[in-house]
Amino acid sequence: MIKSRLMKIREKMDIINTEAIVLFDQSDIYYFTGIKDIEGVLVVTKDSFELFVSPLYAQKAEEILKEHVVVTKNGMADVVTYLEKEDIKSVGLDFLTTKIQHEKDLSGFEVKDFTNQTKIVRMIKEKDEINTIKRAAYAARNAFLKVYPYLTDGKTEKEIADELSYQLRKAGAEKESFETIVASGENAAHPHHVPTDKKIKNGEFVVIDFGACIDGYNSDMTYSFLIGAKDDEKKKLFNAVFYAQLFATEMIAPGRTKVKELEERAKKELKKYDLDKFFIHSLGHGIGIDVHEFPYINMKNEMVVEPNMIFTIEPGIYIPGRLGIRLENMILVKETDVEVIAFTPLMEAM
Amino acid sequence: MIKSRLMKIREKMDIINTEAIVLFDQSDIYYFTGIKDIEGVLVVTKDSFELFVSPLYAQKAEEILKEHVVVTKNGMADVVTYLEKEDIKSVGLDFLTTKIQHEKDLSGFEVKDFTNQTKIVRMIKEKDEINTIKRAAYAARNAFLKVYPYLTDGKTEKEIADELSYQLRKAGAEKESFETIVASGENAAHPHHVPTDKKIKNGEFVVIDFGACIDGYNSDMTYSFLIGAKDDEKKKLFNAVFYAQLFATEMIAPGRTKVKELEERAKKELKKYDLDKFFIHSLGHGIGIDVHEFPYINMKNEMVVEPNMIFTIEPGIYIPGRLGIRLENMILVKETDVEVIAFTPLMEAM
Numbered sequence: 001m002i003k004s005r006l007m008k009i010r011e012k013m014d015i016i017n018t019e020a021i022v023l024f025d026q027s028d029i030y031y032f033t034g035i036k037d038i039e040g041v042l043v044v045t046k047d048s049f050e051l052f053v054s055p056l057y058a059q060k061a062e063e064i065l066k067e068h069v070v071v072t073k074n075g076m077a078d079v080v081t082y083l084e085k086e087d088i089k090s091v092g093l094d095f096l097t098t099k100i101q102h103e104k105d106l107s108g109f110e111v112k113d114f115t116n117q118t119k120i121v122r123m124i125k126e127k128d129e130i131n132t133i134k135r136a137a138y139a140a141r142n143a144f145l146k147v148y149p150y151l152t153d154g155k156t157e158k159e160i161a162d163e164l165s166y167q168l169r170k171a172g173a174e175k176e177s178f179e180t181i182v183a184s185g186e187n188a189a190h191p192h193h194v195p196t197d198k199k200i201k202n203g204e205f206v207v208i209d210f211g212a213c214i215d216g217y218n219s220d221m222t223y224s225f226l227i228g229a230k231d232d233e234k235k236k237l238f239n240a241v242f243y244a245q246l247f248a249t250e251m252i253a254p255g256r257t258k259v260k261e262l263e264e265r266a267k268k269e270l271k272k273y274d275l276d277k278f279f280i281h282s283l284g285h286g287i288g289i290d291v292h293e294f295p296y297i298n299m300k301n302e303m304v305v306e307p308n309m310i311f312t313i314e315p316g317i318y319i320p321g322r323l324g325i326r327l328e329n330m331i332l333v334k335e336t337d338v339e340v341i342a343f344t345p346l347m348e349a350m
Numbered sequence: 351m352i353k354s355r356l357m358k359i360r361e362k363m364d365i366i367n368t369e370a371i372v373l374f375d376q377s378d379i380y381y382f383t384g385i386k387d388i389e390g391v392l393v394v395t396k397d398s399f400e401l402f403v404s405p406l407y408a409q410k411a412e413e414i415l416k417e418h419v420v421v422t423k424n425g426m427a428d429v430v431t432y433l434e435k436e437d438i439k440s441v442g443l444d445f446l447t448t449k450i451q452h453e454k455d456l457s458g459f460e461v462k463d464f465t466n467q468t469k470i471v472r473m474i475k476e477k478d479e480i481n482t483i484k485r486a487a488y489a490a491r492n493a494f495l496k497v498y499p500y501l502t503d504g505k506t507e508k509e510i511a512d513e514l515s516y517q518l519r520k521a522g523a524e525k526e527s528f529e530t531i532v533a534s535g536e537n538a539a540h541p542h543h544v545p546t547d548k549k550i551k552n553g554e555f556v557v558i559d560f561g562a563c564i565d566g567y568n569s570d571m572t573y574s575f576l577i578g579a580k581d582d583e584k585k586k587l588f589n590a591v592f593y594a595q596l597f598a599t600e601m602i603a604p605g606r607t608k609v610k611e612l613e614e615r616a617k618k619e620l621k622k623y624d625l626d627k628f629f630i631h632s633l634g635h636g637i638g639i640d641v642h643e644f645p646y647i648n649m650k651n652e653m654v655v656e657p658n659m660i661f662t663i664e665p666g667i668y669i670p671g672r673l674g675i676r677l678e679n680m681i682l683v684k685e686t687d688v689e690v691i692a693f694t695p696l697m698e699a700m
Contacts, residue, residue, distance in 0.1 A: 037542065055630045056541060059670060095450040100443065101465070103450050115451070162519040169512040174544060175529050191406055192387065194524060280405045320409055 005032050005121065009044060012117040018092035020045045020083060021114050022106065025097040027289040028118045035064050036216045041079050045086060052079050076105040083109065094118065116294070123286055123294040125308045129217065130332060133288065133310055136173070136219035137330055137342035140212040143167035144223070144344075153202045153227060157182040160208070161195035168212045177211030177218035177291050184227075188324030191281055191316060202228030205238075205323050207316075211291065218291045220312055221342065222328030236273070237317065241325045244269040244315040248283060249331060252305050252338050259301040266315045267299075278317040286311045287330060309333045310341070355382050355471065359394060362467040368442035370395045370433060371464050372456065375447040377639040378468045385414050386566045391429050395436060402429050426455040433459065444468065466644070473636055473644040475658045479567065480682060483638065483660055486523070486569040487680055487692040490562040493517035494573070494694075503552045503577060507532040510558070511545035518562045527561030527568035527641050534577075538674030541631055541666060552578030555588075555673050557666075561641065568641045570662055571692070572678030586623070587667065591675045594619040594665040598633060599681060602655050602688050609651040616665045617649075628667040636661045637680060659683045660691070 009032065013021055023029060023042040030036045032044070033051060038061060040053040052070045053061045061069045072078040083091065083106075091106055092114030103111060125133070146167045151160060161182040168176050183193035185204040193207075200206055209222040224241070226234050244266040251257060251265050263283040270276040284297035287310055295303050297311055310333070316326030330341040359382065363371055373379060373392040380386045382394070383401060388411060390403040402420045403411045411419040422428040433441065433456075441456055442464030453461060475483070496517045501510060511532040518526055533543035535554040543557075550556055559572040574591070576584050594616040601607060601615050613633040620626040634647035637660055645653050647661055660683070666676030680691040 037544070058630075060540060060542075093450065095454065098450050100445040100448050100450055100453050104445065158519075162516065165519060166512065166516040169508075169515060179525050190410060192410075194387070280408075 002032060002034055004126065006044065006049065008121045009118065010046065012114070012121065013044070013046070013092060016092060016112050016114060016117075018090045018112040018114065020086075020088045020090070021092040021117075022079065022098075022102070023094070023118065024099070024102060025094065025118070027122075027293075028094075028097075030216055030289055031118070031122055033061075033065060035061055041076070043079060043082065045088060048086075050082060052082075076102065080105065080108065092117070119294040122288060123309060124306060125288060125310055129288060130308065130310065132215050132217040133219065133330070134332075134341055136177070136212045136214040136217050137221065139171040139173055139214055140168060140177075140210060140219045140221060141342040141344055143171040143173070143212065144208070144210065144221075146170075151206065151208075151225060151227070152200070154199055156197045156199050157184055157187065157195035157206075158197055160200070160206075164208070164210055168210065171212065173212035173214060174216075175213045177213045177220055181207065181209035181222075183207045183324060186321050186323065188224075189318045189320050189322060191318060191324070191326065193324075200227055203231070203234075205234070205325050207324050207326050209326065209328065216289055218287055218289070219330060219342070220287050220291055220328065221330060222314055222316075222326045223344075224325045224327055234323075237275070237323070238325055240270055240273045240275050241315050241317055241327050244279075245313055245327045245329065248313050248315070249329065249338060249340065252331070252333065254305055254307050254333050254336060254338070257305045259295050259297055259303045259305055260299050262297055262305075262313065263299050266313075270315065270317065275317050278319050279315060280318055281316065284312040284314050284328075284331075305333055307333050307335050352382060352384055354476065356394065356399065358471045359468065360396065362464070362471065363394070363396070363442060366442060366462050366464060366467075368440045368462040368464065370436075370438045370440070371442040371467075372429065372448075372452070373444070373468065374449070374452060375444070375468070377472075377643075378444075378447075380566055380639055381468070381472055383411075383415060385411055391426070393429060393432065395438060398436075400432060402432075426452065430455065430458065442467070469644040472638060473659060474656060475638060475660055479638060480658065480660065482565050482567040483569065483680075484682075484691055486527070486562045486564040486567050487571065489521040489523055489564060490518060490527075490560060490569045490571060491692040491694055493521040493523070493562065494558070494560065494571075496520075501556065501558075501575060501577070502550070504549055506547045506549050507534055507537065507545040507556075508547055510550070510556075514558070514560055518560065521562065523562035523564060524566075525563045527563045527570055531557065531559035531572075533557045533674060536671050536673065538574075539668045539670050539672060541668060541674070541676065543674075550577055553581075553584075555584070555675050557674055557676050559676065559678065566639055568637055568639070569680060569692070570637050570641055570678065571680060572664055572666075572676045573694075574675045574677055584673075587625070587673075588675055590620055590623045590625050591665050591667055591677050594629075595663055595677045595679065598663050598665070599679065599688060599690065602681070602683065604655055604657050604683050604686060604688070607655045609645050609647055609653045609655055610649050612647055612655075612663065613649050616663075620665065620667065625667050628669050629665060630668055631666065634662040634664050634678075634681075655683055657683050657685050 090110040211220040282298035314328030440460040561570040632648035664678030
């Protein structure tokens with residue numbers, strides 16, 4: 001168990017006055033125990049904790065957590081038995097990650113609302129987490145630089161995506177953070193396009209969205225290129241997105257700027273060119289053990305941008321039937337300014 | 351909307367007497383609408399249906415479902431408004447896939463237990479689903495055959511896994527069904543081992559578990575090889591697993607055999623060699639849109655094996671600190687017998 005993190009979550013438990021929390025989310029379990037990709041149930045009480053796993057995960061769990069592992073024979077019934085034995089009366093649950101059935105399994109206890117509390121703790125990264133995320137970002141950038149020379153007229157979206165997927169692993173990724181997106185021409189008008197056998201053509205924008213997962217931490221970046229000759233109108237579209245990203249990034253004053261102001265700023269920039277109506281998703285998201293996590297960067301989020309948050313800033317425009325452009329950077333918030341992680345100048349040569 | 355499937359699920363709705371069901375699971379949504387990788391909420395009533403999506407997915411959803419798409423501004427509040435307008439009083443939810451928060455959002459309605467009902471429908475595959483799963487299995491096998499020649503002393507686990515991951519995509523996979531496992535020597539004693547830089551050595555078993563996803567349907571197969579010289583003791587271990595798989599497969603009489611009997615049969619075979627204590631997971635699982643779905647092949651499952659089920663049979667032994675062996679086939683149940691999908695004789699050359 002990672003002690004500093006256990007301390008942070010117990011502070012949150014005190015606030016809602018719960019005697020225990022029961023966590024089911026794999027990312028939460030990795031965060032608190034250091035055990036990755038494990039299905040299990042983590043119970044944290046005020047003075048102890050216990051990880052419940054099936055025999056399949058027993059060896060892996062016991063190597064790290066030793067006597068704090070319970071190998072279950074009866075699933076949730078064993079969790080209930082433990083809680084009763086410890087004389088626990090109240091349990092906190094995250095209503096956004098916990099299934100209805102698990103609340104029913106715990107119906108003998110007073111259920112308290114612990115929604116988002118682990119996500120709020122995980123939102124402020126520790127030093128080793130920041131280093132791991134940087135490694136994941138640099139691996140992704142290095143992989144991309146291997147593929148960049150092949151990004152030419154005639155190659156298919158899927159060829160580029162498959163090659164990048166391969167290079168991400170060669171660069172040290174244990175897996176891709178998500179399925180690589182390569183979208184060209186009108187396909188790029190779909191933010192979540194799945195690569196096809198469509199050939200990339202001169203005069204088209206190509207959007208490439210990708211990330212590497214290293215030691216369970218993710219990266220996520222998007223580059224957009226105009227292939228071949230660059231006409232003035234397309235340059236203008238690209239620059240609108242580029243400036244939306246730049247100005248939203250530049251306005252961050254750690255400890256003062258609200259998250260929602262960032263999206264407002266990006267929208268304002270796009271509005272100058274009447275492009276804000278084509279910006280159909282939010283400006284960004286925190287990144288770490290989950291590819292999408294707190295803080296979500298959108299107009300509704302009243303949170304203040306704080307040091308040691310890491311999130312993306314990714315404005316985009318999607319013109320149905322015509323084109324799409326998205327630019328995504330990962331931003332590390334420091335004490336007085338921000339750092340663009342794995343900043344790659346070649347991307348902005350427009 | 352896929353009409354035959356809508357009909358099947360309405361039969362299930364009638365049984366629990368619910369006026370509507372609300373589905374959140376992406377795999378369920380793909381099954382009923384044909385729209386893949388979409389975040390949304392699908393409401394099915396007795397005479398209509400509606401897919402609620404954010405603006406991000408609007409274009410993609412409307413291309414397929416047309417007027418049955420609601421682009422939401424207020425998330426679940428829009429779902430509630432729709433249900434009220436339709437004068438719906440009761441909603442069915444799957445307690446194992448629905449989050450607590452969503453039950454709270456729907457607290458104005460009578461909530462009925464619809465747990466596992468979509469999974470039971472999805473368990474019996476339609477003809478086109480069977481064909482797609484076969485394509486996914488053949489693509490995986492073809493990819494493996496490209497990598498097989500490199501499976502030699504001195505290569506690392508990660509090199510083999512990265513190469514196979516690449517070849518899966520080259521063979522037509524839109525993605526891997528899951529992260530490819532390559533585990534050698536004592537690492538193979540962990541069923542879910544993540545490939546490392548450990549070199550494969552002569553005299554070791556190597557376990558390779560992989561699958562291709564095509565058109566949203568998965569395959570899943572595991573091969574185990576003894577690298578280099580084959581000694582008698584290791585041959586005996588391999589053959590025990592091989593016969594456990596073979597006899598469990600051979601005993602299937604569609605419409606008569608119970609699922610649990612398969613695991614019993616495999617265990618009985620391993621017990622002959624006192625190896626049953628090293629078999630620490632269940633015998634298999636259904637496969638389709640999810641890599642793991644109904645029917646789960648274990649001792650507790652009283653279901654009867656029915657035609658058009660597709661599931662894996664994958665006995666394994668895991669001897670801590672020493673070795674692991676797993677053999678996994680995909681089984682298609684037909685009217686009077688079974689078919690091993692993408693059967694590959696080279697694997698059993700021991």
